[in-house]
Amino acid sequence: MDLLCNAYSNDSDDEPEPESETPIFPPSKRPRPDYSHPQSNHHHVPVPAPPPPNQRYRGLLQNEAPVAGRYISKRERAAAPLSVSGAPIAPDPSPNKDHPDPPDVVIPPVQGSILDSGLSRDILSLLRRQSKSHTQQSRISGSLSAALRYHKKAVNAIHWSARHAHLLASAGMDGTVCIWNVWSRDQKLARVFSFHNAAVKDVKWSRQGHFVLSCGYDCSSRLIDVEKSIETQNFKEEDAVRVIKFHPDNSNLFLAGGSKGSLRLWDIRSSKVAHQYIRGLGPILDVEFSLNGKQFISSSDVSGVNMSENSIIVWDISREIPLSNQVYVEAFTCPCIRQHPFDPYFVAQSNGNYIAIFSSSPPFRLDKYKRYDSHGVSGFPIKCNFSLDGEKLASGSSDGSIYFYDYKSSKLDRKIKAYEHACIDVAFHPIMPNVIASCSWSGDVSVFE
Numbered sequence: 001m002d003l004l005c006n007a008y009s010n011d012s013d014d015e016p017e018p019e020s021e022t023p024i025f026p027p028s029k030r031p032r033p034d035y036s037h038p039q040s041n042h043h044h045v046p047v048p049a050p051p052p053p054n055q056r057y058r059g060l061l062q063n064e065a066p067v068a069g070r071y072i073s074k075r076e077r078a079a080a081p082l083s084v085s086g087a088p089i090a091p092d093p094s095p096n097k098d099h100p101d102p103p104d105v106v107i108p109p110v111q112g113s114i115l116d117s118g119l120s121r122d123i124l125s126l127l128r129r130q131s132k133s134h135t136q137q138s139r140i141s142g143s144l145s146a147a148l149r150y151h152k153k154a155v156n157a158i159h160w161s162a163r164h165a166h167l168l169a170s171a172g173m174d175g176t177v178c179i180w181n182v183w184s185r186d187q188k189l190a191r192v193f194s195f196h197n198a199a200v201k202d203v204k205w206s207r208q209g210h211f212v213l214s215c216g217y218d219c220s221s222r223l224i225d226v227e228k229s230i231e232t233q234n235f236k237e238e239d240a241v242r243v244i245k246f247h248p249d250n251s252n253l254f255l256a257g258g259s260k261g262s263l264r265l266w267d268i269r270s271s272k273v274a275h276q277y278i279r280g281l282g283p284i285l286d287v288e289f290s291l292n293g294k295q296f297i298s299s300s301d302v303s304g305v306n307m308s309e310n311s312i313i314v315w316d317i318s319r320e321i322p323l324s325n326q327v328y329v330e331a332f333t334c335p336c337i338r339q340h341p342f343d344p345y346f347v348a349q350s351n352g353n354y355i356a357i358f359s360s361s362p363p364f365r366l367d368k369y370k371r372y373d374s375h376g377v378s379g380f381p382i383k384c385n386f387s388l389d390g391e392k393l394a395s396g397s398s399d400g401s402i403y404f405y406d407y408k409s410s411k412l413d414r415k416i417k418a419y420e421h422a423c424i425d426v427a428f429h430p431i432m433p434n435v436i437a438s439c440s441w442s443g444d445v446s447v448f449e
Helices: 002-007 058-063 074-079 121-128
Strands: 144-149 155-160 167-172 177-181 189-193 200-205 211-216 220-225 230-236 241-246 253-258 263-267 272-277 284-289 295-300 312-316 321-324 336-339 345-350 354-359 366-372 384-386 392-395 401-406 412-417 423-428 436-440 444-448
Touching: 144 177, 155 423, 155 436, 155 444, 167 200, 167 211, 167 444, 177 211, 211 241, 220 241, 241 284, 253 284, 253 295, 284 336, 295 336, 336 384, 384 423, 392 423, 401 423
Parallel strands: 155 200, 200 241
Antiparallel strands: 144 444, 155 167, 167 177, 177 189, 200 211, 211 220, 220 230, 241 253, 253 263, 263 272, 284 295, 295 312, 312 321, 336 345, 345 354, 354 366, 384 392, 392 401, 401 412, 423 436, 436 444
């Protein structure tokens, strides 16, 4: 019987096998793979990857020893260990203590505390003494207050929490969002979120409680409850989301700009798109709301189509139409747009190694006689920001420094050498005018005061 089985056996995996009274193998055809989008859930033990094809049925072989005289297919022969005579050997069910399987590495989201109980009295008094006046002067000594290191790749964005001003959020190319308790005497890294499946491009704090909104190259924007360390909502897009911005008057609305030119205003309450702005643009680089919240400004990359118009567009939010698309006609892209906190002007960081300033009221004119041009951009997504009183404009730079300009005169006030690599983003503290945070292309986050 063994000779007949061996004589008529075939190496083809698709040939049907002889029927057995007690079949222990599934059909010979491979099961159809499941390509469904993975769901992010960090409260369960991660599901291990499926075994290779040659080990797919090994679990069945471990349960029973081969039956003598039965036909052994090619797949079974490859999966089961063989003796010297060529017969399959039932594996030892006891675990291998000499070479145990490496455990799955799971990074817990909770690292430290997000409460302000671990702060010194001096910091607490400064944080709770929020001034209602906008005449504060931003005097930053340049001394390093905190060096925050966790990200393994470049940090794309940082953002202070306005309601919990001791917390700073950072978004990295390593796919993580970090929450830092900056002045904590214990663990400064409070949370690490890995809900995104790819690089995270932007992060913003909501004004409602401990919530952050992040977006990235996994074609989604995600709302995260920082206190509970859970993802509460996932806003899926058709392309990578490069930038997000909460509406200044309604924190239930936020703008999302995509890598294929999509511009959508999402409503968190319904998880649906409230408005969509269509014009066939290139990748959206930044968005910014006007002072009255009725318009917003978008910056897009139009270098691929050799067009200077549409690089900066002012939109009417409710009517979904552009009010002007010829704001900036120079042949440079603008990776950052910032509205002045009080005056009807906005600035645009240009890849021409300068910051241009525009009127935020019609006809949205470029000021040809004023520009901030001592720093370098050199193709990096360098961002800039205004101080609390609006008197200073700070910008990152490709040389790793932070540049401080006088807003009215556009003259360089001073610069701080922060990193060896490019300084990507800068953010003034929402309460203390002498504190500024920054991040670098090398993955470092720093706070200066």
